[in-house]
Amino acid sequence: MMNAVIEKIEVLLLDVPTIRPHRLSVATMHHQTLVLLRLLASDGIAGWGEATTIGGLAYGGESPESIKINIDTYMAPLLIGRDASQIALLMALIGKNVQGNRFAKCAIETALCDAQARRLGVPLSALFGGRVRESLPVAWTLASGDTARDIAEAEKMLDLRRHNIFKLKIGLRPVREDVAHVAAIKRTLGERASVRVDVNQAWGETDALLGMALLHDAGVDLVEQPIAARNHEGLRQLRAKCSMPLMADEALHGPLDAMALARLHAVDVFAVKITQSGGLTGARQVAAIAEAAHIDLYGGTMLEGAIGTMASAQLFAGFPALTWGTELFGPLLLTEEILQTPLLYRDFCLQLPTSPGLGIALDEDRLDFLRRDKKAAAVFAMQ
Helix, strand or coil: CCCCEEEEEEEEEEEEEEEEEEECCCCEEEEEEEEEEEEEECCCCEEEEECCCCCCCCCCCCCHHHHHHHHHHHHHHHHCCCECCCHHHHHHHHHHHCCCCHHHHHHHHHHHHHHHHHHHCCEHHHHHCCCCCCEEEECEEECCCCHHHHHHHHHHHHHCCCCCEEEEECCCCCHHHHHHHHHHHHHHHHHHCEEEEECCCCCCHHHHHHHHHHHHHCCCCEEECCCCCCCHHHHHHHHHHCCCCEEECCCCCCHHHHHHHHHHCCCCEEEECCCCCCCHHHHHHHHHHHHHCCCEEEECCCCCCHHHHHHHHHHHCCCCCCCCCECCCHHHHECCCCECCCCEEECCEEECCCCCECCCCECHHHHHHHEHHHHHHHHHHHC
16 A cells, blocks of 8 residues: 655744733743644645744744745755655655754654654654653743732632642843742742743843842742853853752753753753754653753743644653653633644643544634734735
8 A cells, every 4th residue: 555645735824912921031922923834645634733933033043934934945845745654764854954943843743743643543642652641730931020910820820720830931120120029929829839930041140140049048949041041061050059950941952952961960950842852853862861861851832832732742741750840831821722622721730632643633714814824815805
């Protein structure tokens, strides 16, 4: 029997408002542009992937627009007409012909894996060895910058039993002001919740030393990427001088960075992201390096929609240890639902489906409504 071949690859840009402004040290988000990839094969099976990033080019080297044009122009032509089941071969072909573009490559690999798992009738996690857990603890990010508002939001999440882990985005204000904001929230929540912070590289080493000491005294559990991503030696010195766990995020762009950080003993925790790792396979390699180096894991996010979130969840469910939980709350930050049945968040965790592939079904009508090209065409037609 002839194997299914790839017939079409389509990249969709969906502009979706967020439920509130989401403030980072590098940008303030009022909407998220979801970058979705649909791969169609000759056997009628479609696979979905996602390459969503944050803040245009404020956060990293790929934007929604560049991801789409690079896939359309350079990557899709390499794949059309090829055996859809040969995932490793196809990704090696792209790797040989395309430098960088980690987010775009992740979307393609995810779509190939989703389609193949559907073809085999198994969850996507089965392609990576299966699961050790059926649900994942999920943190919620408090990023309004307003102390009273963040406390009210955290209390609501606790009452709903949706989140009992909170990460605060800081770095825009002077260190002592930021710490006072975090400390007030931690005092109110007490032992009912874990409180962590993400500085998104906003501090220099001196500010980081002060900030981490003050945050430790305030009862904060973890500090994420306080200084510049490339300053691996600075991270190592911070870890040596400070007594609270330190996590790498922007410093971790796949297995090579994981090896460099592990050799230096620079951090205590890796924030594993499938897009930053260049795909599911790269993220699994990052996790393996962490395990070998006795570095804890945290399942990170780029605030993806449901596709990227579930792709991450399917992979993270197979990690032997996930000490710091995950941050897979992206779909909850959006005002629009793109699934026929929303993801299930319950008892402070994201529940994993057992149906084939990613285990989700897209709402095609909602996709059409949110597509940027469809909106642009409608505006043009009205003129």
